[in-house]
Amino acid sequence: MFDFLLYLLLAIIIVIVLFKVFKLGFKVIINSIVGIILLFLSNALFGLFGLELTIDINLLTVIICAIAGIPGVILIIVLAFLGIPYFAT
Secondary structure, X not given: OHHHHHHHHHXXXXXXXXXXXXXXXXXXXXXXXXXXXXXXXXXXXHHHOOOOOOEOOOHHHHHXXXXXXXXXXXXXXXXXXXXXXXXXX
């Protein structure tokens, strides 16, 4: 009986840990997709208004968007406006 309860408790802990891991992974994926879309839109708007500013969409910008979400996109755009290298071309 004690073994059954131990295995049941272990199974519940594993399910909870897997749920939290997948939930975090889903959030990172959503943040990445939203960030890439916003960066594409910002590049399109910069071109529409005649600004000679493009933001590269590379691994670093995607990682920043994945971790920080929309504030990360805003950070990348502000850094591009300030002319900080590597973010703007």
